[in-house]
Amino acid sequence: MVNPPLITLTTDFGTSSPYVAVMKGVIYTICPEARIVDLSHTIRPQDVRQAAYFLATAVPYFPVGTIHVCVVDPGVGTDRAALYTGVDGQHLVGPDNGLFTLLWRQARQPPPVIRTLTERRFWRPVVSATFHGRDVFAPVAAHLARGLPPAELGPLHTQPVQLALPTAVCDAQTCSGEIQFIDDFGNLITNIPAAEVSQLPAWVVIGNREPLHLPWVRTYGDAPVGTLVCLFSSDGFLEIAQVQGNAARRLQVHVGEPVRLSITRPA
Amino acid sequence: MVNPPLITLTTDFGTSSPYVAVMKGVIYTICPEARIVDLSHTIRPQDVRQAAYFLATAVPYFPVGTIHVCVVDPGVGTDRAALYTGVDGQHLVGPDNGLFTLLWRQARQPPPVIRTLTERRFWRPVVSATFHGRDVFAPVAAHLARGLPPAELGPLHTQPVQLALPTAVCDAQTCSGEIQFIDDFGNLITNIPAAEVSQLPAWVVIGNREPLHLPWVRTYGDAPVGTLVCLFSSDGFLEIAQVQGNAARRLQVHVGEPVRLSITRPA
Amino acid sequence: MVNPPLITLTTDFGTSSPYVAVMKGVIYTICPEARIVDLSHTIRPQDVRQAAYFLATAVPYFPVGTIHVCVVDPGVGTDRAALYTGVDGQHLVGPDNGLFTLLWRQARQPPPVIRTLTERRFWRPVVSATFHGRDVFAPVAAHLARGLPPAELGPLHTQPVQLALPTAVCDAQTCSGEIQFIDDFGNLITNIPAAEVSQLPAWVVIGNREPLHLPWVRTYGDAPVGTLVCLFSSDGFLEIAQVQGNAARRLQVHVGEPVRLSITRPA
Numbered sequence: 190m191v192n193p194p195l196i197t198l199t200t201d202f203g204t205s206s207p208y209v210a211v212m213k214g215v216i217y218t219i220c221p222e223a224r225i226v227d228l229s230h231t232i233r234p235q236d237v238r239q240a241a242y243f244l245a246t247a248v249p250y251f252p253v254g255t256i257h258v259c260v261v262d263p264g265v266g267t268d269r270a271a272l273y274t275g276v277d278g279q280h281l282v283g284p285d286n287g288l289f290t291l292l293w294r295q296a297r298q299p300p301p302v303i304r305t306l307t308e309r310r311f312w313r314p315v316v317s318a319t320f321h322g323r324d325v326f327a328p329v330a331a332h333l334a335r336g337l338p339p340a341e342l343g344p345l346h347t348q349p350v351q352l353a354l355p356t357a358v359c360d361a362q363t364c365s366g367e368i369q370f371i372d373d374f375g376n377l378i379t380n381i382p383a384a385e386v387s388q389l390p391a392w393v394v395i396g397n398r399e400p401l402h403l404p405w406v407r408t409y410g411d412a413p414v415g416t417l418v419c420l421f422s423s424d425g426f427l428e429i430a431q432v433q434g435n436a437a438r439r440l441q442v443h444v445g446e447p448v449r450l451s452i453t454r455p456a
Numbered sequence: 457m458v459n460p461p462l463i464t465l466t467t468d469f470g471t472s473s474p475y476v477a478v479m480k481g482v483i484y485t486i487c488p489e490a491r492i493v494d495l496s497h498t499i500r501p502q503d504v505r506q507a508a509y510f511l512a513t514a515v516p517y518f519p520v521g522t523i524h525v526c527v528v529d530p531g532v533g534t535d536r537a538a539l540y541t542g543v544d545g546q547h548l549v550g551p552d553n554g555l556f557t558l559l560w561r562q563a564r565q566p567p568p569v570i571r572t573l574t575e576r577r578f579w580r581p582v583v584s585a586t587f588h589g590r591d592v593f594a595p596v597a598a599h600l601a602r603g604l605p606p607a608e609l610g611p612l613h614t615q616p617v618q619l620a621l622p623t624a625v626c627d628a629q630t631c632s633g634e635i636q637f638i639d640d641f642g643n644l645i646t647n648i649p650a651a652e653v654s655q656l657p658a659w660v661v662i663g664n665r666e667p668l669h670l671p672w673v674r675t676y677g678d679a680p681v682g683t684l685v686c687l688f689s690s691d692g693f694l695e696i697a698q699v700q701g702n703a704a705r706r707l708q709v710h711v712g713e714p715v716r717l718s719i720t721r722p723a
Numbered sequence: 724m725v726n727p728p729l730i731t732l733t734t735d736f737g738t739s740s741p742y743v744a745v746m747k748g749v750i751y752t753i754c755p756e757a758r759i760v761d762l763s764h765t766i767r768p769q770d771v772r773q774a775a776y777f778l779a780t781a782v783p784y785f786p787v788g789t790i791h792v793c794v795v796d797p798g799v800g801t802d803r804a805a806l807y808t809g810v811d812g813q814h815l816v817g818p819d820n821g822l823f824t825l826l827w828r829q830a831r832q833p834p835p836v837i838r839t840l841t842e843r844r845f846w847r848p849v850v851s852a853t854f855h856g857r858d859v860f861a862p863v864a865a866h867l868a869r870g871l872p873p874a875e876l877g878p879l880h881t882q883p884v885q886l887a888l889p890t891a892v893c894d895a896q897t898c899s900g901e902i903q904f905i906d907d908f909g910n911l912i913t914n915i916p917a918a919e920v921s922q923l924p925a926w927v928v929i930g931n932r933e934p935l936h937l938p939w940v941r942t943y944g945d946a947p948v949g950t951l952v953c954l955f956s957s958d959g960f961l962e963i964a965q966v967q968g969n970a971a972r973r974l975q976v977h978v979g980e981p982v983r984l985s986i987t988r989p990a
Contacts, residue, residue, distance in 0.1 A: 192755045197744070197747075201641075202639075202640060203498075203639070203640025203641075204494075204498045204640075205496060205498045205499065205500070205506075205639075205640050206496075206637075206639040206641075207496075207509075207510045207513040207514040208690075209495075210464070210466075210495040210510070210513075210514035210517075211513065211514050211517045213464075213495075213518075214515075214516075214517025214519075214522075215517050217493075217518060217519050217522070218517065221459045221519055222459050224491070224758070225493065226747055226751075226759065227494065227738075227761065228741075228743075228744040228747075229738050229739060229740075229744065230738070231738045231739045233739070234640070234641050234700075234702075235700050239739075243740075243741045243744070246741040246744075246745065247741040247745050247748060248748075250744075250745045250747075250749050250752065250857075251747075251748040251752065252748075252751050252752045255748075255751070263677065263700050264677045265676065265677070266674060266675030266677065266678075267677035317688075318674045318675035318687070319675050319676065319687065319690045320690035323517075372737070372740040372742070373737025373738075374735075374737075374740075374768050407800060407852045408799055408800030408801060408852035408853050409799065409800070410798045410799070410801035410803075411800075411801065420853065421851075421852075422853070423742075423851045423853050423857065428853075433768075433769050435768075469906075469907060470765075470906070470907025470908075471761075471763050471764070471765045471907075472763060472765045472767070472906075473777075473904075473906040473907045474762075474763075474776075474777045474781040475906070475957075476763075477731070477733075477762040477763065477777070477780075477784075478781050480731075480760055480762075480784075480785075481781060481782075481783075481784025481785040481786075481789075482784050484760075484785060484786050484789075485784065485786045488726045488786055491758075492760070494761065501907070501908050501967075501969075502967050530943065530944065531944045532942055532943065532944070533941060533942030533943070533944065533945075534942060536944075584955075584957045585941045585954070585955075586942050586954065586955075586957050586962075587957035590957065
């Protein structure tokens with residue numbers, strides 16, 4: 190027996206509003222056999238960068254052929270394009286605002302396929318100006334789940350919007366990057382790749398705060414409760430954490446702040 | 457192959473408490489093939505009005521035959537009735553406290569069917585005084601999912617509790633209504649129907665605040681970030697929003713506050 | 724037709740982070756026919772006690788044969804063991820930190836089976852030091868869902884970590900226990916069993932606050948809005964609630980505070 194198709198949902202809609210429920214209803218109506226999987230509905234409102242990180246981290250773990258609906262869409266109803274993209278066997282739909290930047294960067298061969306959604310016959314008959322999750326992305330995903338070939342959705346697109354996310358710069362003594370994500374525990378995930386970092390006690394400067402001299406640990410439990418530590422995040426970056434605490438709250442750090450890691454005390 | 461039945465859940469239970477999980481367990485035990493769909497568990501505690509709006513907005517998008525369990529129930533265990541209602545092909549169960557008011561108002565022909573749940577053989581054997589979600593509504597929904605005809609649940613009911621929700625009053629110059637919902641973005645959804653409103657720059661008075669002269673836009677991205685705007689909500693009402701911001705927080709507005717829209721400056 | 728296997732998830736990961744989504748992807752990749760059920764992802768960070776209460780309350784309602792993945796794991800990556808346990812027909816996997824304490828205490832015959840997860844062939848090939856939800860527990864659950872006998876996972880374990888959770892002590896006049904859970908409504912669930920309590924108006928002392936003389940009610944709606952009341956919780960304990968309000972916020976109570984219930988006014 191073929192397993193029913195999987196459609197995941199990632200939005201900034203929150204769960205007190207009916208918007209996510211509406212999208213689920215639209216999908217089940219078009220593709221009654223679908224299995225809908227909530228990934229997150231608490232992406233920070235309009236935070237395309239957080240969504241891009243979220244998708245790049247989570248999507249690759251899904252079975253090839255999974256369909257992902259991604260709606261963090263401050264430009265809804267303007268002339269921004271709507272996209273389909275196929276990356277490493279995953280199918281995604283969402284607005285053309287950079288949501289897929291990090292997925293595209295980390296794609297293997299063959300390169301990602303990108304299409305603009307122009308074929309209105311796969312949308313709801315009336316399309317609002319403010320809710321393309323309901324009117325465009327959910328129905329398109331449901332049609333894909335029913336077996337529609339992506340090529341039917343619209344023409345190839347070669348100039349998608351990309352977020353200007355910096356990559357870390359490292360030399361023998363220092364790595365300069367930034368905070369790319371803060372998780373629900375308050376752990377700070379930088380964009381400094383594990384491969385670039387020696388696991389020595391390190392001086393860390395976040396923004397223009399005082400330098401911190403942090404021990405390097407394998408895991409949280411390797412230092413006493415309350416300690417600030419450096420470790421490798423589970424997705425392979427330098428992470429700064431407070432053992433059983435919230436480093437983001439303690440240090441008052443925000444996404445995008447620069448981080449500099451060095452072996453010797455900064456001047 | 458027939459698709460397994462869909463049962464949706466809408467509650468004010470929160471997700472840190474085991475109550476929703478318990479209901480899921482009860483449903484799967486009675487109807488192992490069910491597919492359970494979370495709509496919301498973060499309805500504000502005891503806020504029957506928010507739940508009524510939520511259901512009226514979301515439920516109509518589901519496939520005919522979907523079963524919806526709705527538990528926002530401050531009167532649990534008192535002599536309030538428990539209801540089944542069939543509206544436009546959707547099946548709902550929940551307390552008789554007005555939860556279904558707006559769904560009934562917008563129902564098409566034939567009119568809604570309403571029954572009181574009296575047949576205890578479809579409940580859990582022991583019924584607590586404080587958790588009818590577990591003991592009455594989840595099991596009844598699971599039996600419906602197994603094919604039980606609604607008429608078996610109990611007798612017809614003709615005097616259900618209804619919320620006294622006002623409708624907007626409009627003339628050529630002015631519309632008077634109220635805020636009926638505030639979404640997770642802080643957008644203010646009024647009860648003033650789009651059909652009643654000309655899309656001109658408008659004076660808006662919320663409660664007894666200063667009149668605001670707001671531009672009318674098609675969508676959020678049509679005005680600069682931070683602007684307060686008027687537009688049509690995706691469900692067809694006058695909406696007041698702050699572009700990429702939170703209008704509710706900025707204006708300190710609550711559900712139920714009166715809204716007056718006029719073309720000329722109010723005296 | 725056999726129903727597809729059920730796998731539930733209970734974590735403290737929050738929903739703004741990609742961790743839960745990653746676990747879902749891992750499970751669907753190994754067992755594409757699984758049905759994943761979210762129980763909670765908002766267990767308070769590292770709060771093993773809350774998770775133990777949550778699991779003991781929710782898990783017994785699920786169909787026999789359900790698989791439960793439980794990840795509240797401050798000791799991840801240290802030498803703490805990883806466990807499988809079979810309790811009353813339910814299968815659970817999670818860290819050896821006391822998560823299952825209350826489930827084991829309330830188990831019927833036969834006694835629980837406990838195994839350490841040692842067979843790495845059922846894990847992901849590379850195991851991180853900080854995310855065993857992804858690398859150990861999700862894959863093991865998915866293999867169980869595919870029919871793997873638990874005995875394949877590793878050897879029996881007889882000395883699991885148990886939380887030192889006190890039981891209430893009662894005599895004819897007084898019951899002494901503590902607050903074991905505070906739900907999303909702010910209702911205070913004690914560990915004083917209903918069977919020990921007469922339903923008379925009672926004096927209640929929480930911590931070293933002033934004694935409260937509380938009416939005993941069957942359900943919330945039996946007293947005016949705002950009243951503090953005693954009642955039986957839906958899972959069979961003494962509960963202290965504020966009608967349509969938040970008792971925890973009003974009284975500023977935390978889990979673990981002592982509670983003393985007496986019929987006569989305390990000295």
